Amino acid sequence: MARPERKTVRDVRKGNRGMLLRTLYFGGPRSRHELTGLTGLSAATISTMTGDLLTEKILMEAGQVDSDGGRPRVLLRVNPVYAYLIGVDVAETHVRVELFDLEMTEKARVDYTLRPSHHDIELVARRILAGIDVVLADGQVTAAQVLGVGIGVPGIVERGASDALIHAKTFGWDGVPLGALMRAGTSLPVFIDNGAKTMGQAELWFGAGRGADHAVIVLIGSGVGATVVADGQAVRGTSNSAGEWGHTKIEMNGRPCRCGSRGCLEAYIGAEGLLARAGVPAQTTDWPSALGRVLADGGPVVDETLTYLGTGLANLINMLNPERILIGGWAGLMIGERHLDQIRVVVGENSLTQPYNATSIVLGELGPDAVAMGAATLVLEEFLDASAPLRLHVAS
Amino acid sequence: MARPERKTVRDVRKGNRGMLLRTLYFGGPRSRHELTGLTGLSAATISTMTGDLLTEKILMEAGQVDSDGGRPRVLLRVNPVYAYLIGVDVAETHVRVELFDLEMTEKARVDYTLRPSHHDIELVARRILAGIDVVLADGQVTAAQVLGVGIGVPGIVERGASDALIHAKTFGWDGVPLGALMRAGTSLPVFIDNGAKTMGQAELWFGAGRGADHAVIVLIGSGVGATVVADGQAVRGTSNSAGEWGHTKIEMNGRPCRCGSRGCLEAYIGAEGLLARAGVPAQTTDWPSALGRVLADGGPVVDETLTYLGTGLANLINMLNPERILIGGWAGLMIGERHLDQIRVVVGENSLTQPYNATSIVLGELGPDAVAMGAATLVLEEFLDASAPLRLHVAS
DNA sequence: CATGTTAGTTCAATGCGTGAACGAAACGGC
DNA sequence: GCCGTTTCGTTCACGCATTGAACTAACATG
Numbered sequence: 001m002a003r004p005e006r007k008t009v010r011d012v013r014k015g016n017r018g019m020l021l022r023t024l025y026f027g028g029p030r031s032r033h034e035l036t037g038l039t040g041l042s043a044a045t046i047s048t049m050t051g052d053l054l055t056e057k058i059l060m061e062a063g064q065v066d067s068d069g070g071r072p073r074v075l076l077r078v079n080p081v082y083a084y085l086i087g088v089d090v091a092e093t094h095v096r097v098e099l100f101d102l103e104m105t106e107k108a109r110v111d112y113t114l115r116p117s118h119h120d121i122e123l124v125a126r127r128i129l130a131g132i133d134v135v136l137a138d139g140q141v142t143a144a145q146v147l148g149v150g151i152g153v154p155g156i157v158e159r160g161a162s163d164a165l166i167h168a169k170t171f172g173w174d175g176v177p178l179g180a181l182m183r184a185g186t187s188l189p190v191f192i193d194n195g196a197k198t199m200g201q202a203e204l205w206f207g208a209g210r211g212a213d214h215a216v217i218v219l220i221g222s223g224v225g226a227t228v229v230a231d232g233q234a235v236r237g238t239s240n241s242a243g244e245w246g247h248t249k250i251e252m253n254g255r256p257c258r259c260g261s262r263g264c265l266e267a268y269i270g271a272e273g274l275l276a277r278a279g280v281p282a283q284t285t286d287w288p289s290a291l292g293r294v295l296a297d298g299g300p301v302v303d304e305t306l307t308y309l310g311t312g313l314a315n316l317i318n319m320l321n322p323e324r325i326l327i328g329g330w331a332g333l334m335i336g337e338r339h340l341d342q343i344r345v346v347v348g349e350n351s352l353t354q355p356y357n358a359t360s361i362v363l364g365e366l367g368p369d370a371v372a373m374g375a376a377t378l379v380l381e382e383f384l385d386a387s388a389p390l391r392l393h394v395a396s
Numbered sequence: 397m398a399r400p401e402r403k404t405v406r407d408v409r410k411g412n413r414g415m416l417l418r419t420l421y422f423g424g425p426r427s428r429h430e431l432t433g434l435t436g437l438s439a440a441t442i443s444t445m446t447g448d449l450l451t452e453k454i455l456m457e458a459g460q461v462d463s464d465g466g467r468p469r470v471l472l473r474v475n476p477v478y479a480y481l482i483g484v485d486v487a488e489t490h491v492r493v494e495l496f497d498l499e500m501t502e503k504a505r506v507d508y509t510l511r512p513s514h515h516d517i518e519l520v521a522r523r524i525l526a527g528i529d530v531v532l533a534d535g536q537v538t539a540a541q542v543l544g545v546g547i548g549v550p551g552i553v554e555r556g557a558s559d560a561l562i563h564a565k566t567f568g569w570d571g572v573p574l575g576a577l578m579r580a581g582t583s584l585p586v587f588i589d590n591g592a593k594t595m596g597q598a599e600l601w602f603g604a605g606r607g608a609d610h611a612v613i614v615l616i617g618s619g620v621g622a623t624v625v626a627d628g629q630a631v632r633g634t635s636n637s638a639g640e641w642g643h644t645k646i647e648m649n650g651r652p653c654r655c656g657s658r659g660c661l662e663a664y665i666g667a668e669g670l671l672a673r674a675g676v677p678a679q680t681t682d683w684p685s686a687l688g689r690v691l692a693d694g695g696p697v698v699d700e701t702l703t704y705l706g707t708g709l710a711n712l713i714n715m716l717n718p719e720r721i722l723i724g725g726w727a728g729l730m731i732g733e734r735h736l737d738q739i740r741v742v743v744g745e746n747s748l749t750q751p752y753n754a755t756s757i758v759l760g761e762l763g764p765d766a767v768a769m770g771a772a773t774l775v776l777e778e779f780l781d782a783s784a785p786l787r788l789h790v791a792s
Numbered sequence: 793c794a795t796g797t798t799a800g801t802t803c804a805a806t807g808c809g810t811g812a813a814c815g816a817a818a819c820g821g822c
Numbered sequence: 823g824c825c826g827t828t829t830c831g832t833t834c835a836c837g838c839a840t841t842g843a844a845c846t847a848a849c850a851t852g
Contacts (some may be wrong), residue, residue, distance in 0.1 A: 008838090320638050
């Protein structure tokens, strides 16, 4: 029963300011006059608030537009170089650090290859910290101009009372305090979340999920996960591990899954399980091409996969009644590009009419590269929500 | 991307007032002094606000308590007879109308038997309206003292742009505008929701779900449904039909379900499916005793049922990471009372360690009678949230 | 250059929460 | 019975928020 916080008059300002900022961020350049309509605020408030934001350089003017017969309207927009965001993608084979401006335009990036079985947490933390320095130098940005660092990691990010702990079996991480390690090396604010979640966040904000209040973004790679969005908010659960769609059971006594259980959806539609079922040799390394060949050849395994996938999606629809389902992840996109229509048919057969008709099933627009961008989005979200007399942070 | 509304200073008051009211409603009688700590508001604000609420008679004094060595504290509480709530349970065999005071104490009730296949919407609406008059008379309450009427109905309640439409196959209702029919006969505010959801609401507020921010309340009767609560709010989905847990698929090509599909969870753990699988003759009418015998006899069907139930719950845990799962519904309670431990074992085997350890699985505390109470809770919620200079409504 | 129209700003009014000063109601010690 | 102490509760000036109304700014047209 999430109890609301105490509010004071200043919170009103903070909330309205955030709303104005969001409107301008997503609603393109607008005049003050248009903003009154879009935000519901009075012209007086818009005037003073935009005044503040302009002197803070969070907003900037963006030309004029004639307004038939009267004073022309001055367009306002978010100043993309007011501040910068850093997004990090920690994956099995690499650590990528990217620098974005406020509009999510990439200004610099650096990749570090991770050798398999070299996932030592200290090493990863060092790579990230080094990467931050590199992108700042390349992008000619000082740390003081950066709002924060978002990091997308594999596995479960447990948000307990104190610091976030990361559990990633494949990395051998069991309760690793990455946040604390980062803070030891930088004074920038750090936000950490599961990589599938940050990718979902990216799709929701900048991809095919724009504007959806109720959505599920499913990620199909070698593993399978999902981001659930209800009322515009990501559902995180009590310890931030919601969304483990891949390990929901779709078949009693089904195929063994690498999680140790049986009949998990991931064992059927995850790339690893799919390729194994199609008889692709286990030592194959180029999974995408192998999957491409399997999909091109067709056959019962592909049909079966579509049935499992469609049924899994139907379960989401029945359970959560989203207005949109996005299919993403490299394997998900490959499957979806070829067979989206058939997936829709299977979903229709396995979900209730009412919620099925309310849902559209589409492909993600952003590639797998979106993990870092989504991570940076965590910082952006913080900025838009609480930008109040914004304090930029001191460099490390 | 649920955008927040414009806020003004008065919304601050409304919000804080609601918080104070909730604190007092659920936190028993408290002194003004204690309220400052519990709400975070200053003593000054508490003083003026409780003053207002006392003159409005929403609050009342509730005795004094010595405070060692100083002025004794005056306890305040919500005035239970400030206003009343009406809850309605529309079920297959009856329409029940109940009158509650603000503390959810039942003041009057009336039942109307519904003959099978006599679910004409006009008839049901007439029964409800008549029932309202009866409970008001019995409880010696005028319509002006009633905050509203909550109605729990079977099937899907579609909240579209205009009025709520109800789809209930078993009733032959397909897009029935019950709300409009009610408003034609009474001027009381009407709130309609699915009966399983209202029961979930009741458990969440007054039953075993108290205080849980992330919970799933599963209802197992002849059908199977669930209420998902995330961040203290019920997840409704885009057309208010979220929670159809019973028709998620747990087995590919499994048993046929009455929904027309196959392998639905409901076909295994719903009372109807369970009894059929146990070989109980279809013409049996006393399902509870039949289920009791099946459970007492044990055997493979029962084990199988527990496996299906546990797996279905494990899917919820993996997907939603709740802190608590409540098992309710008459069949759910019967199964849970005997086999809760075994259910927990199965759940543990089929869910990921992390989220499993974060969840407690418990039985519901409220019987099936809670549908009407939960429906009335819809009205209560409205009152606590927006009680602002509360307007009581004119009688019909 | 006067007029009309649209865009944006300024200002007094009103509402809210807060801290500080103040008032109220008990107890304990003498 | 009186006085100091402690705790509870109220009052009031202040700062900050939005707002409507009056006002200024900047254009087009004739």
